[in-house]
Amino acid sequence: MKKNLLSIIILALLVVNIGMTAFMMLSVMTTNSQTAKLISDIAAALELEANGGNTGGFSGSASGNVGVSNIATFGFTGDDQLTINLKPGSDGKAHYMLVEVVFSMNTASADYATLGTSESLAGMRELIKGKVTNTLSSYTIEELQADDGPAKEKILEEVQELYNSNFIYDVTFSSVLYQ
Numbered sequence: 001m002k003k004n005l006l007s008i009i010i011l012a013l014l015v016v017n018i019g020m021t022a023f024m025m026l027s028v029m030t031t032n033s034q035t036a037k038l039i040s041d042i043a044a045a046l047e048l049e050a051n052g053g054n055t056g057g058f059s060g061s062a063s064g065n066v067g068v069s070n071i072a073t074f075g076f077t078g079d080d081q082l083t084i085n086l087k088p089g090s091d092g093k094a095h096y097m098l099v100e101v102v103f104s105m106n107t108a109s110a111d112y113a114t115l116g117t118s119e120s121l122a123g124m125r126e127l128i129k130g131k132v133t134n135t136l137s138s139y140t141i142e143e144l145q146a147d148d149g150p151a152k153e154k155i156l157e158e159v160q161e162l163y164n165s166n167f168i169y170d171v172t173f174s175s176v177l178y179q
Helices: 004-052 118-136 141-146 149-163
Strands: 070-074 082-086 095-106 169-178
Touching: 070 118, 082 118, 095 118, 095 141, 118 149, 141 149, 141 169, 149 169
Parallel strands: none
Antiparallel strands: 070 095, 082 095, 095 169
16 A cells, blocks of 8 residues: 555656646746847847948948859959068067958949959059058057957958948958068
8 A cells, every 4th residue: 555655646746747847848948939039139230230231331241242253352462462560569579471461342333343443453552552551560460360350350441431332342361471
């Protein structure tokens, strides 16, 4: 009789345990779905801000993703690579960087037809070179080695302001040598 009573108590506890587990799973799942929705809303808002919104801002690529067939590049590569004196670092020594800078252009942009031509780019080459040099020379070697993203963003902003257009949507350092 004691064995049967013990079995009934264990069975009752198992049923209560299953009920409580089901209740906890339902409450966790609803909280999880609400959290996931909040995170996706925040991510969507940050993506709009990173791309300059729909207002046509010049920072980032307001045109969204650019197809491979709509990309053209120009830059300072090969014999035209740039040697830039950097701001003295924590060691107090003068450093420089040898860098190849490549700008990506959206050929589907309305401004590309007039501003992205070889003649137009050649005429602005020295101004763009000055923007790149001035921007990179304001960083230390430690800052650039840790993360060159802010420098690229700053260069992109200045070049987009120079052209008053966002047909240039990306800056890449294809080769970097620090000394």
